[in-house]
Amino acid sequence: MPDHITLRQVELPPLSQLGPEPTLSPEVYAGRISRARVKMRELGLTHLIAYADREHPGNSLYLTGFDPRFEEALVVLDLDNAPFILAGNESAAMVPGLPVTATTVLCQSLSLPGQDRSVQQRVSTALRQAGVDADSRVGLVGWRPITADDSRLSQFAYAVPAFVVGEILDVTQHLTDATTVLMGIDGLRSRNEADQIALNEHRSTRAAGHAWRALEALTPGRSELGTAAHMGLNGLPLSAHVMLTTGSGKVVGLCSPSDRVIGHGDLLSTAVGLQGGLTSRAGYVLRADELDQRQLDFAAGYFAAIAVWYQGLTLGASTADIAEQTTKELAKSQIRPLLNPGHLQHIDEWLDSPFAAGSAGTVHSGMSLQADIIPVGATPDLAANCEDAVAIADADLRAELAERYPHMWQRVTARRTFMTEVLGLTLAEEVLPLSDRQAVLPPALLSLSAVLVATV
Template sequence: MRDHIALRQVELPPPLAELEAEPVLSAEVYADRISRARARMRELGLTHLIVYADREHPGNSLYLTGFDPRFEEALVVLDLDNAPFILAGNESKAMIPGLTVAATAVLCQSLSLPGQDRSIQQRVSQALRQAGVGAESRVGLVGWRPITPTDSPAASYAYAVPAFILREIMEVTDHLPDATRVLMGIDGLRSRNEADQIALNEHRSTRAAGHVWRALEALQPGRSELAVAEHLGLNGLPLTAHVMLTTGTGQVVGLCSPSDRVIRHGELLSTAVGLQGGLTSRAGYVLRAGELDERRVDFAAGYFAAIAAWYRGLTLGASTAGIAEQTTRELAKSSIRPLLNPGHLQHIDEWLDSPFAAGSPGTIHSGMSLQADIIPVGDTPDLVANCEDALAIADADLRAELAERYPRTWARITARRAFMTGTLGLQIAEEVLPLSDRQAVLPPALLSPSSVLVAAHSA
């Protein structure tokens, strides 16, 4: 085992008995977001912003308007003066009048499911003209993700939207640069969260963690994956990913959903729940702590050392590339590599973008909402660990606002920080706000959930 990491029996923070009602984003929050989006539009010389959304990719639409399309695709059209227009199909259109944001609904039936009525207003191009977009408009198009030059040589005019929608937009206007980075990426508006969004993320992250830990505490060999997954106790809040719980003896693909497969003693297990605001994931062995062999403990310890390095590196102004390099170097000491970027931005969607990569010019700034998502890959597929939680970065002013306006949220954050530093021995800067219950708690043997890895100098 790494000399500064130990496996220790600790008293885990008790699960929350209940949460207060979750924070609600006000009309003022949305008005400020729209104002900041318009400022970016003016900088880019745009008259309109067209924002694509669908059931899998609602984040940009939700950010600007609170509109979450169900079943169908949708477009949000923002100009420099008027309330947003929302182009929606037969079913989603009914959701628009109840939004916090005043928005104008425009029926566009070709966004509806196949076989539904198209007799009133079918074409996207017609609906766009109704929303004020014309040949003289200078339009920026926001797809569901940025397209980089490595993805396509024509990145400036490549769009992550369905081709039929793109052709309809281009029938109305041919001035159409990709403007996805107005909202997404490390410099996008969604990388700087208000106190209200951080409080909402904390509420959802707390719930996500509770779901995962309830299932882990119900884990028993001889039960099926689905029987254990019933203990997740999901409550109907929107998910950002399929519910994950999978087991096996060889390589376990953590993205898999639970099945009727019976869990056996000694197998590997991975589980995760993601809600809009944060995801919690854990992976380990269906064993008790005393049954772990040295090889498995060493693997988990090397992984936890990298987690400690990642948290330690999160300081305002720190280079995200530098944090990625340090984390990867720490993993390599135990012959581990990260499957994906070591950490990423999250928001309403589970993965917004990731600046944690070699060569990234990004730095840590206030308002970031992050996932401590470091997926370890060892020399052989029988080694597993995962410890993923959500957190935020907040400077002194943002911390003071959170503490004043959301005292119960702040009390939970403060308690988590004390546990992470005092019990787990992690070093975290004042600006690091843990949003998940039992943040960074990693039990390699899942049948002994309170036998966890800690930094050796901890009490």
């Protein structure tokens, strides 16, 4: 167990009582479209086409607020006109209610199997209606980049259904992958406006409350589903399925709750993610006085790395260096990260990750990040996790948030005080914790106020 990490009984602050959540105004979307057009001109594009589906709505939501239900959809942006949205039979009805002016183009090939195709079926026909022609130079935004390491044919590969790519090529042969215009470590979506950060904070606060209420209801002998029922989910859109799983030797944290009865001494992992932020915790169904030394050492070594990660978040810092230092700290306790030590989040739970060896990324203002460091120990009977969302804001962005969102700013300020004065963490001014339980790690989940703290 690291000398500077100890288990301490603390008074946790109450979970926030939130008012109505912030909304993104038409002006926010107009700014996003304007910035996308700047990128289009730099790349010599006449059109940007963003793919979306129920699992991957982030790019469409970012540009227009359009969140397709059941179906696939395409957002078509040119250099002058309002966006065109190619939608199927069901989602087409959602376009008139968007916060931006957009033109609906019915494209029934995007509808579910067996539905009517008699009005306008082909994507190519709909694209021509949206102004795409043989001379158009199109940048296609898939739901993720496909790199040369992913495929030898990466220059011809798009994270978009093949039939959609084929239909675009039926209209124009001038097609390139423009996914990194919006996504990637330096894409437009890695730089959040004040409004998006305020919305992320609201959603992250709610996600933390949902997860924590399940933990407060944790009782051996109750089922996973019975415990998850205490989350009090309210219908806001999820960024990931609800997770709560237990086991007596190991757990797979991605699993949904079941009727399994939770046993005393089980491992437990749970997570709730809303569009804007996710909270996850893992530990043991034990009281603090029941932890053995191996369990405590594992959790303490993990928390020491969490402290290193938060301390590394300073404007201009190399994300590769933060990843290296965090991984080195984990290794001191024979722990490795299952995935990257942290990642970008947005509407999607995982947008991309600059926290990797060789990454050229730096910490910049407007980032919204997940402190998502999944520890893997020497044996599968060890568990810990402490994941929350955090934003990075320079002085100007902080001033704007404080002025326009004073209640949010009060919550952020109180969290920073708790993290530094109670948990002993070092935070730069630009680090804005978005969760009521930011970095609160109780290894024994029947003793939620017995948490790990840094003493030096």
